[in-house]
Amino acid sequence: MSPALALPTPWVSRTASPAQQAAAVAALAAYRGMWADLATIGQSEQGWKDPELGEYMTDKPLVDWSQTLANYAKLGQVSSGAPLIDPRVVKVDASSKPTQVEIADCFDSTKWITVSATTHRPVDSSPGVRERTEALLNLDTDGYWKATEQVFGKPGSC
Known part of the structure; x- marks a missing residue:
């Protein structure tokens, strides 16, 4: 793997304050919760309307995922399975x-596929991809960690 495609070195918590360590743990939990919710919500054609979609994300990530799920619904598609993630605080x-906490991940969608909502058969033969993703999570005024930015690398970038 090319060094330019490698994930950044994980953040070193041994030198962090207790508050920083707690923030890192809470943000990682929210990041994992976001993907778990997306996997569950994506199984329904009405997922894009689900209020739980905004539990762990806001701003552009929420808009983007809502639009993605709405587009799938228009096509009579849903998701099946779940993405494989291995996040690290950077x-x-x-x-x-x-x-604010920044998280990097090698996102693997090979086990999270798009299927027909009626037949539950895959809509294409694409095996999914592994790609670098980064998310910025911010603590909102209500005390919840939410992804406010999310970017994906090119397919195969990790």
């Missing part, structure tokens, strides 16, 4: 009360 806000 940066935590250095303030005494951290409100």
Whole structure:
């Protein structure tokens, strides 16, 4: 693997404050929750309307995923399975009360496929991809960690 395609070195929690460590743990839990919710919600043609979709994301990620799920519904498609993730914290806000955590991941969609909502057969023969993804999670005013930015690399980028 090319060094340019490798994930960044994980954030070193041994040198972090207790508040930074707690923020990292909570943000990772929210990131994992986001993908678990997407896998579950994506199994329904009405998933794009599900209020749970906004539990772990807001702003552009919420709009993008809502549109993706709505487009699938228009085509009579849903998702099956779940993505494989291996997230790592790469940066935590250095303030005494951290409100921002950056997470990098090698996102694997080979077990999370798009299927016909009626037959549950795959809609194409694509095996899914492994790609680098990064997310910025922020602590909202209600005390919940939510993804506010999310970017994906090129297919095969990890």
